[in-house]
Amino acid sequence: PPFLEDAFKYGVDVVPVTDSRSLEVSFPVRFTGSDLGPRIALDAWRRCSPFQYIGTTLGHEGPQSLLLLLQRRGLATGLGAAIAEENESFAVVSVSIELTSLGLERRSEVLSLLFGCLRLLRESPPWPPELIEENIRLSEAGWSTAETPGASDAVTRLVGNMQKYRDCPSEYIAGGGRLVSDPALPQLITALLALLVPSNAMLV
DSSP states (O other): OTTSGGGGSOBOOOOOSSSOOEEEEEEEEESSOGGGSOOOOHHHHHHHOHHHHHHHHHTOOSTTOHHHHHHHTTSEEEEEEEEEEEOSSEEEEEEEEEEOHHHHHTHHHHHHHHHHHHHHHHHSSSOOHHHHHHHHHHHHHHHHHSOOOOHHHHHHHHHHHHHHTTTSOTHHHHHTTOOOOOTTHHHHHHHHHTTOSGGGOEEO
């Protein structure tokens, strides 16, 4: 279970059958049970999608990115961030790093760079509005150019969205994961960054 204290005391080494080297760092995000620690309201999480903005920044491949730094040190070849699990009680967000042989040997250095990047985001001024606007524009572009689903797929998606976004405005039912501007978004990003710390991390 992701919220038991013992879950954060260990890392898990998995020996693959094929030649594969990766490091996955997962962070649970609670929606309920304030007695278990900080939490984020489920309706705000689904309405604003705060991890979308953090994940895009972590996965950036351009100059001054975390991935470029790891590549220059010969430690990694790829990096991605995504929501690995989500239900009514919690979500698990993960950062996956494809390691080189050297990166596998120096995993502690890789982790130090990842957590250093997250600390920098945490300690920086409020999330830049231009980054929020860029993500929303990209989401709109993806939405407007997406293929029109078939009738069966469309109905299935709408039924799922009616349940998932039942506490959100009606436009979310049709839009699904489409990003929208929300006054609460900067505060939610800050609250989520506060959970992306070593003491709340599980390693595989």
